[in-house]
Amino acid sequence: MRVFGSSGVRGVVNDDLTPGDATDVAQAAGTVWRAGGVDRVAVARDTRRTGPMLVDSAASGLASVGVDIDRLGVVPTPGLQAYAEREGVPGLMVTASHNPPEYNGIKLVGADGVELPRERLEAIESRLLDEAPHRVGWDETGTSRSVDGAARAYVDELLAAVDREAVAEAELTVAVDPGHGAGAVTSPDFFRRLGCRVKTIHAQPDGHFPGRDPEPVESNLGDLRRFVHATDADLGVAHDGDADRAIFVDERGDHVEGGAALAALAADALDEGDTVVSAVNASQRLVDVVEAAGAELSLTPIGSTYIVSRIRDLLATGESVPVAGEGNGGVLFPGYRIARDGAYTAARFCELLARRGEPASALAARYDDYVNVRRDVAYDSERQREAMLDAIERAAEESVAELDTTDGYRLDYGDGWTLARPSGTEPVVRVYAEARSADRAEDLADRLHDAVSGIRVD
Incomplete structure (x- = not known):
């Protein structure tokens, strides 16, 4: 199990992330929260096949340290965040966001509706790794209750926060592609109530994600692009698995970078x-x-x-x-x-x-002057990952570009840049490149991609 990477805890279920791991994380978080006076936590999930199992495990962990649980069911991550802020309670979201169906994960939210800051996550991680949770006596264990209407309340808050009249007057037709994720329970309804004519694709909640992979990258949005063109929609909107992201398709069916x-x-x-x-x-x-x-x-x-x-x-x-x-x-x-x-x-x-x-x-x-490329290079072990990063470092040091090591290795050539870094959510090294022409972007990506793609370890 990877503990609190760049976007929470994630892994392949029953391999990197087990029900026991979910219980342990929830117990650690609940212990820290309860020490701060918290006695109730909201728990929600996206549509993944393993979501109910991990929600049950997390709820058991929270209850064991004396915390009551509000079960919201399937809502987008921002829907959980809205509930947390509205009710003044922390939240635990079971989601792997854009990762493939076999993944799941846990994201923690504060009582202000905002992801926990690094120092708070480090306190929970310390409790998880170095100290036992503070389990309570049998007569002090927490209880669970089902909360209806969290998705509807979230949509109501969205409507209050945007210029509903201006959008309705524009009479936009919007093609919504939730990708079978949590956005399927909120976004179609939201855009209808916003005054748009709504067309939907991949809008049935399904944790197998049969229509497309959860990540809304261009290569996964062919169906939406064709759908927008066929329905004469003004805009296509694609979400990831927990609907905290939106990628667009224009009225011609072209991907908007x-x-x-x-x-x-x-x-x-x-x-x-x-x-x-x-x-x-x-x-x-x-x-x-x-x-x-x-x-x-x-x-x-x-x-x-x-x-x-x-x-x-x-x-x-x-x-x-x-x-x-x-x-x-x-x-x-x-x-x-x-x-x-x-x-x-x-x-x-x-x-x-x-x-x-x-x-x-x-x-x-107005913003199409640049071309972007992204490539992923998978690794099978920590040794291979380290060997790949060593190769990237050598390539970076040998280049004539300006180097930035804020996160991985970013090389700025003046007319374009490239970046290589290990993913915080998947066992891959990601290579990004951007330039004013496709050929130049591909060339820049090749430089770092070639440095790592052939790395093997015994």
Whole structure:
């Protein structure tokens, strides 16, 4: 089991992550929470086949340390976060987000509806690894109750937070692709109530994800692209498994690069002196937008935990952070909530289309000066992983590019950049590249990909 990586605990179920692991994590979290006066925790899940099993295990762990459990059932991660903030209770989300069906995981949320900061996670991890949980007597164990309506209440809050009138007047047709994940129980209803004509694909909750893999990358969105074109939709919206991300397809059925969507949303939200938080793989599109606005860009390691922590730190010093996020569709609007929310992000994009009165393709075209490439190289053991990272380090040191080691190895060549780093959620090394032409982006990706793809260990 990997403990609290870049986005919580994740692993292949009954291999890297067992029911016993879920119980242990919940006991450790419950012990730390209870020491702080917490006696109730909300638990929710996405649609994965193993979700009910792990929810039961986590609930048992929480009950054993004297914590009561509010069982929300299937809701998006931002739906759990909304409930946690509304009720003033911490939350435990059983999800593996964009990972394949065999994975699952656990994400922890504070009573403010925000992912726990690193120091809080470290306290829980210390309890998990070094100390026994504080189990209570039989007559003090926690109880569970089922909570109805969490999904509906989340949609109500979304509607109150966006310009419903402007979107409704634009009479947009939106094709929603929840990818069989938790967004299937909320996003179609949300966009209908927002005043859009809604078409759906892969909208049946199903933990086997039969229509497409949970990650909303371009290679997985062929069905949505064809569906948008066939239905004359104005916009396609694709979520990951827990619907905290949104990736778009324009009215022509073309994929909108996530970095372009983030740049468009940032350009709309930024004023001079503001700060944007993003990860070290931030697109040059975002850099250009930030510079044009007279704002600042603060880069973090990849992963929502790091971005959330940086936002908290900046807000605490009085900085204005109207928007943050990554080019994978995980966007945050801290004025709404310091949380990634796929439905809210999509609604903000719809607002932008409504105000501009232009199609999604025209909006995206303003930020299409760059081409992105991503490749994954799998490893089978920790020794192979270390050998691959050693090879990347040698390649980086031999290059003539400017090196950034905030997270992995990012090489900036002036006319493009490439980055290699181990994933925090899967046993792969990811290689990213960006340049103004496809050939140049491919060439830059090849340099680091070739350095690691042939690595083998005995």
